[in-house]
Every structure is written in C-alpha cells, then in structure tokens.
Amino acid sequence: MNKNIKFIQGNEVCVEAALYAGLEFFAGYPITPSTEIAEQMASRLPRIGGKFLQMEDEISSLCAITGASLTGHKAMTATSGPGFSLMQEALGYAVMAEIPCVIVNVMRGGPSTGLPTHAGQGDVNQARYGTHGDHAIIALTASNHQDIFRMTVEAFNFAETYRTPVILLLDEATGHLREKIEIPEPGNIPLVKRLRTSVKSGIDYHPYLPREDGRLPMSDFGDEHRYNVTGLYHDMWGFPSDNPKIVYGLIRHLVDKIENNSHQIARFRKHHVKDADVLLISYGASARSALHLVENRRSRGEKLGLLELQTLWPFPVDIVREACNNVKFTVVVEMNMGQVLQQVRLAADMPEKIFLANRIDGELITPTDIRNILRVIQGKGV
Amino acid sequence: MAVKDYIRQRFFPHMWCAGCGHGIILNALLRAVDNLGLNKKNIVMVSGIGCSARISGYVDFHSMHTIHGRALAYATGVKMSKPELNVIVPMGDGDALAIGGNHFIHAARRNIEMTAIVMNNRIYGMTGGQFSPLSGYGSMGTTAPYGNIDHNFDVVDLSVAAGATFVARTTTYHVHELSDLIEQAIVHKGFSVLEVLSQCPTHFGRRNKVGDAVDMLKVYKKRTVRIGSEKKQTDPDLIERGVFVKKDLPEYCREYDQLILKARQNR
Known part of the structure; x- marks a missing residue:
C-alpha cells in the first residue's frame, strides 16, 4: 500500500x-x-x-x-x-x-x-x-x-x-x-469515542455524576435524556446550587480529574537525555533549534540532552524534576520571558541550576543563540 | 399534556420576584409548545445570563444556561450541528442587545431557524436596576440616577434591518396573543424575533414610579395597539403589537445542505 x-x-x-x-x-x-x-x-x-x-x-x-x-x-x-x-x-x-x-x-x-x-x-x-x-x-x-x-x-x-x-x-x-x-493509516492512532450513557429512557440520568473511574457518560441534545447545562455551580442533574458541599465537590472534581491523571496526560520526547550532563528543556518551534544543537554537539562528544515537552498543562512536574536532577544544569529554551522556566524552577529540587535561553524579538531562536547562552553559563564567554 | 408536564418541578419555586412578567412568558411559551404538539426531546432552550435566562432551567427540554450575551452563538452551534431540533432562545434586553447585540444582528443576517424571544423589562434586574439599551431616554436606573441620556434601540426596527424574517411584538398583558405569536415564531422557517414587553415592578417600576405589577400591565393595555390601528395616527407614541415582518427567504441550515451537495460534486 x-x-x-x-x-x-x-x-x-x-x-x-x-x-x-x-x-x-x-x-x-x-x-x-x-x-x-x-x-x-x-x-x-x-x-x-x-x-x-x-x-x-x-x-x-x-x-x-x-x-x-x-x-x-x-x-x-x-x-x-x-x-x-x-x-x-x-x-x-x-x-x-x-x-x-x-x-x-x-x-x-x-x-x-x-x-x-x-x-x-x-x-x-x-x-x-x-x-x-x-x-x-x-x-x-x-x-x-x-x-x-x-x-x-x-x-x-x-x-x-x-x-x-x-x-x-x-x-x-x-x-x-x-x-x-x-x-497515518486509519486505526494506527487509537481514537477515543464519545462516552454515552447506558441509562435507559425514562430512568433518571445524572449528567454530572462521575463513574467510579471518574468519567462522566454523556447524552446528546436531541436524545431521550433532557438535562440542564449551566456555568453556575451545579448538582448531579446540572441544576444550579450554592450548597457548600456541592460547590466543594465540583471544584475538586474539575481539578482532580485532570491533575490526578497528569501522568496519563504527560506527552514528551527525550533526546539523548540518559547520559546527558547538560539538559535542554524546550517545546514547539524552539525545540527544533534545541534538537539541532543537541545533535550537533553530540557529534562532537558533548553530553547534551533535550527533554521536549508536548504536554505543557498539567505541567509534568515529576518528569521534569527527575530529568533536572540527573544533570549539572538545565537550560529552558523558549520564545517568551520564561513561562515554562518558571514551572521548571518550581518542579526542580535545585532551581538555582535552571537557566533560560530565550528570544523575545519575534525571531525564531536559533541553535547559535542557545549555544551562546550555554557558553556564558559554562564561563566560556561568547 | 398539562403545562406542568413541560416543567421541571424539582427546580421550583422559581427565583423571579412577585409580579415579574417573565413567569407569564414561561406560561405562554409552554402553552404554545403544547398547542404545536412538539416533542420535548426535540426542543433545545438556550439562554444567557440574567433574570430572563433562568427560564431555561424551568422547562423540561434540553437546556443550556450559558454566558452573558452569547446564547445565540451557542444556539447557532446546536442548530447547525442538529438542524432537526427546535431551538428557542429567550434573552433579556441587556443580554440580547447590549453584550449580545453583535450575535443578535448576525444570527438575524444568517436567517438561521431559531426563535429569539427578547423578554424586555427595560432594566438589568438581577444586578439591581441598571439601565439597559432598551430602557429609553429619561428613564431612571441605579446607573442613571439623574435620568438616562442613552437612547434605546427599537427591537423591531433593528431586527428588520438586520434581516430577521419573522419579527413580532406583544406584551405580558396580551397573554393569548403572546402564546399565539410564540407559536408562529417557532413554526417560522427562519430567524424569528419576538419582543415581549415584560414588567419589572421591583426595579424598573419602583425607580420610575410607574406603580406595581398591575399598574404596569395596565400601561401595556393602554399604551399599545395592534399594527395599523387608527389610534396610532392621533397618538404616535403608542407602541404597536403584532407581526411586523413575515417572509420566506432561504434558511441557513438548508443553505448549508445545498453547499454540502455542491462540495461533494466538486470533489
């Protein structure tokens, strides 16, 4: 084919x-x-x-x-x-x-x-x-x-x-x-279908009552189950409520269903991270330049690695912490004033060993830009 | 069916003040739905924020209580993705024509089949009585303590200009007419606007010294006339009621079906 x-x-x-x-x-x-x-x-x-x-x-x-x-x-x-x-x-x-x-x-x-x-x-x-x-x-x-x-x-x-x-x-x-x-061929990447309720018509359906696994089966508008959808705090039927127990339960559910599954949601790529003594952390277009630099310096024997983040939120705290712990220092490469840097510093055990390589002038950060900052950190001068 | 079969009793008592006109609109709406024999599962009610918006919780349809001003935008997504559904969008005056004014004119321009009901009490009730774009020059509100210098929209003129293909107006005093016009608006194949003058004795009535709910209803009786009434010629300030526009123009979802056929032929 x-x-x-x-x-x-x-x-x-x-x-x-x-x-x-x-x-x-x-x-x-x-x-x-x-x-x-x-x-x-x-x-x-x-x-x-x-x-x-x-x-x-x-x-x-x-x-x-x-x-x-x-x-x-x-x-x-x-x-x-x-x-x-x-x-x-x-x-x-x-x-x-x-x-x-x-x-x-x-x-x-x-x-x-x-x-x-x-x-x-x-x-x-x-x-x-x-x-x-x-x-x-x-x-x-x-x-x-x-x-x-x-x-x-x-x-x-x-x-x-x-x-x-x-x-x-x-x-x-x-x-x-x-x-x-x-x-990819159809079927190569698994697709998650809409989870629909098995509750039969005429039986009380609770659109906002999570199952034991935390998932909430839905019912389409136009199907038998009629329910209320609101941006107010609401009970398991979707009816507005300011009952403190219900409010507390809902906000916990909204946060926990994602934060408690951060390991399932974490997507990242490790490039030469295993034996690296200097780590780059990057994502998106910046990671292309970071990867180029890593490949380039590896061919010269420098132990540079790249942790490329694909899930930015929920922030993969454990993965980042572990990667930072195994190197002399870490450089976050991004095109802003340090938005992911801030998260990496929060995650790392030694935030003083986390540095920033960035560009904020609208130009794509280049491998040379990153290398220049690496040299400054290493005391080699530009 | 009885009217009570169309409501969610679990949700009652409702939160509207004593004397509020919105309950009359709810009543007339349910009678209209009953008269038309619509199946509850084929109706979606989408509302925004405000006193009026709470109506969607009380009805036993699919219901969506959304964010301020954007009900028509949510409703557009519902209708386009499942055109067989009847979509009813009740809105307050501020909801529909201040924060939601842009969505209002664009939904009218598209002529997408849905029923927009502007529950016009000329005030922001839920936040305590601020003037709205329908309050009118000289009216009083908490944010117009020296009298309002903002001029109001005329909902009918605005809707007609924006391209709505069914435009009507009535009041909460004229309950049979109200129910009949809601029926006509729902049946209409296109974007329909029904403005309903609805009394707010708590905020508009009190601040503007126009009396209680009954006094306000009497004003609707005295100061409104059917379209084409001779009285209007001698007393131009009278407000006309009835159907102002009813025309048959291509409806948006059906147009999109044609577009799909065209796209498939060109493939």
Whole structure:
C-alpha cells in the first residue's frame, strides 16, 4: 500500500489530524497566523458532510463549537493570541459544564496585536490561567509535523476522556512551516469515542455524576435524556446550587480529574537525555533549534540532552524534576520571558541550576543563540 | 399534556420576584409548545445570563444556561450541528442587545431557524436596576440616577434591518396573543424575533414610579395597539403589537445542505 505522504504547512497538518480524529464541526474567525486552518476546514468539512461556520468573532466561535459538542459531534476552533484572549470566558464555561472540544491557538508575538506574522510562545500561561477561577486545563504542543498530527489527535482523545476543553498550542513557525508528513493509516492512532450513557429512557440520568473511574457518560441534545447545562455551580442533574458541599465537590472534581491523571496526560520526547550532563528543556518551534544543537554537539562528544515537552498543562512536574536532577544544569529554551522556566524552577529540587535561553524579538531562536547562552553559563564567554 | 408536564418541578419555586412578567412568558411559551404538539426531546432552550435566562432551567427540554450575551452563538452551534431540533432562545434586553447585540444582528443576517424571544423589562434586574439599551431616554436606573441620556434601540426596527424574517411584538398583558405569536415564531422557517414587553415592578417600576405589577400591565393595555390601528395616527407614541415582518427567504441550515451537495460534486 502506498504511504500517504504530503508536504504541507503545520496548520494543514492540524486539519488533516482533526479530520482523522473524527471532527465534524468547526467554527472560527480569521486571524493570522491560524487562518489556514479555517480555510482548509471550509473546503474539507462539507465534503464529508461536516459543518464549517465563520462566526462574527472568536467568542461566538468557541460558543458555537461548545453547542455543537452537546449534540454529540466532535468540534474544534482555531485562533491566535487576540482571539484566544476573547475566548477566555467561553473556555471557562466549557470547563465548568464539562463539554469536550478542542481549541487551537497558533501563537504569535504578543501582547495585544503584537507581531501577527512572527513566532512567539507567550500564551503558555494564558492557556493555563486565562479564564477566571480555579480550574485545571490540558494544553498540548508539538515541534514537527508528525507530532502536530499526533498531538491534534491526542487533543481530541483527551477532550473526550476527561470531558473537558483541550488547548493545542502551536506557533507561527511550525504552523507556517512546510515539511514532510506521513498521514497515518486509519486505526494506527487509537481514537477515543464519545462516552454515552447506558441509562435507559425514562430512568433518571445524572449528567454530572462521575463513574467510579471518574468519567462522566454523556447524552446528546436531541436524545431521550433532557438535562440542564449551566456555568453556575451545579448538582448531579446540572441544576444550579450554592450548597457548600456541592460547590466543594465540583471544584475538586474539575481539578482532580485532570491533575490526578497528569501522568496519563504527560506527552514528551527525550533526546539523548540518559547520559546527558547538560539538559535542554524546550517545546514547539524552539525545540527544533534545541534538537539541532543537541545533535550537533553530540557529534562532537558533548553530553547534551533535550527533554521536549508536548504536554505543557498539567505541567509534568515529576518528569521534569527527575530529568533536572540527573544533570549539572538545565537550560529552558523558549520564545517568551520564561513561562515554562518558571514551572521548571518550581518542579526542580535545585532551581538555582535552571537557566533560560530565550528570544523575545519575534525571531525564531536559533541553535547559535542557545549555544551562546550555554557558553556564558559554562564561563566560556561568547 | 398539562403545562406542568413541560416543567421541571424539582427546580421550583422559581427565583423571579412577585409580579415579574417573565413567569407569564414561561406560561405562554409552554402553552404554545403544547398547542404545536412538539416533542420535548426535540426542543433545545438556550439562554444567557440574567433574570430572563433562568427560564431555561424551568422547562423540561434540553437546556443550556450559558454566558452573558452569547446564547445565540451557542444556539447557532446546536442548530447547525442538529438542524432537526427546535431551538428557542429567550434573552433579556441587556443580554440580547447590549453584550449580545453583535450575535443578535448576525444570527438575524444568517436567517438561521431559531426563535429569539427578547423578554424586555427595560432594566438589568438581577444586578439591581441598571439601565439597559432598551430602557429609553429619561428613564431612571441605579446607573442613571439623574435620568438616562442613552437612547434605546427599537427591537423591531433593528431586527428588520438586520434581516430577521419573522419579527413580532406583544406584551405580558396580551397573554393569548403572546402564546399565539410564540407559536408562529417557532413554526417560522427562519430567524424569528419576538419582543415581549415584560414588567419589572421591583426595579424598573419602583425607580420610575410607574406603580406595581398591575399598574404596569395596565400601561401595556393602554399604551399599545395592534399594527395599523387608527389610534396610532392621533397618538404616535403608542407602541404597536403584532407581526411586523413575515417572509420566506432561504434558511441557513438548508443553505448549508445545498453547499454540502455542491462540495461533494466538486470533489
């Protein structure tokens, strides 16, 4: 059988993967550098009987996919920094009402309009803390097209497994980069289907009562079970409640269902980490440069390793701590002012041995940039 | 069926104040649904935030109580992904036309089949009586202590201009007309807007010294007329009730079905 090999943009890979995962509904609003995702969806979705909607803004885009998800369809939106900011309230609603959906944020330089056509990684913290109130969130990323495919499918799988919105943080550099991708055969990557209730018609169905394994079977709007969905604290029927026991139970559930499964959700790649005495930690486009440097220095006998994070939230604390403990020092490589650095320092036993190699000028960080910082840390001078 | 078969008794008593008009709208809505013989499982009610928005919890349909102003956006996702469902979107005046104004005009422009009911009590009730974009010039509110200098939208004119294909208005005094218009709005194949003047004696009534609920209902009786009434010519300030627009234009979900056929042919 011929392999399905394409030479396409990262944004297009995301589209291929979403369709592979069973996407049926997309709503979005044009914004650089994510627009290609909407354009491709407008073309591809109707051909398979799916729906593409261009909404009046990013707020309504996230609202529309949330509504579509409740009728039993896998749904997604894609945006970039400013649009992601607009989505924050609706994101909190999807968290609270436990509605699976995928939000792609192709990151650009911020704040505000910032650098629409340049790469940035400044939305890591917004993905985690952007919406108000305590909550947990899943955010994934990837540095190359094969992994963008994989992580997009994983995003849909996690959304269904944990009944939650999942954020896919891509960046302008990988989103617009063209490289080879082999589209996996159907079935090669397992897909998580919507878990639907087995409760029969006429019997009381509890949409917000977790099973023993923590999962909550759903019932589609339009099916027999009619229930209430709200952004207020609510009981097992979805009815609003301010009973302290119910409020406490729900917030614990919303946080625990994700934080307690952080090991299941953690995705990462280790490149030459085993015997490394200096470790780089990176993700997304920055990890491409970090990997290049590692391969380059390895060929010269330097024991440099790279821990490439693909799950950014919940932050893989144990994996990062262990990796940092086994090296002389660690350098976090990213295109922001140290958003993941902060998390690595919190995770590490010796935060004073964690350093930052970053670029915040809209240019992709290069292997030379990283090497120069390594030399400074090692006292070799630039 | 009896009206009580359409409500979630577990959710009662409701949280609306004594004398509030919203309960009358709920009653008329359920009678309309009953008259049409709709199956409860084919109805989705999507609401936003505010006193009006609580209506979705009380009905035994699929119900979604969403975020402020965005009910129509959520409803658009529901309807597009399952067009066979009847989607009813009750909204308050602030919900529909202040924070949700953009979604309102765009849903009307698309002519997507759903029933938007603007429960217009001319005030933000849940937050305690601030003026809304429908309060009107000179009205009093906690954020208009010297009288409101904001002019109001006319819901009917706005809806017509935005492209809604069914536009009607009535009040909570005219209960039979209300139920009948809700029926017509639900049956209409396109975006329908029904503005219902609904009294808020607690906040609007008190602050504007227009009396209690009964006094406010009497105003609806005296100061509104059917469309085309001769009285309106001698007294132009009277508010007209009835169906202002009813036209047959391509509906969005059906248009999308055609688009799917086109896309499949071009493949």
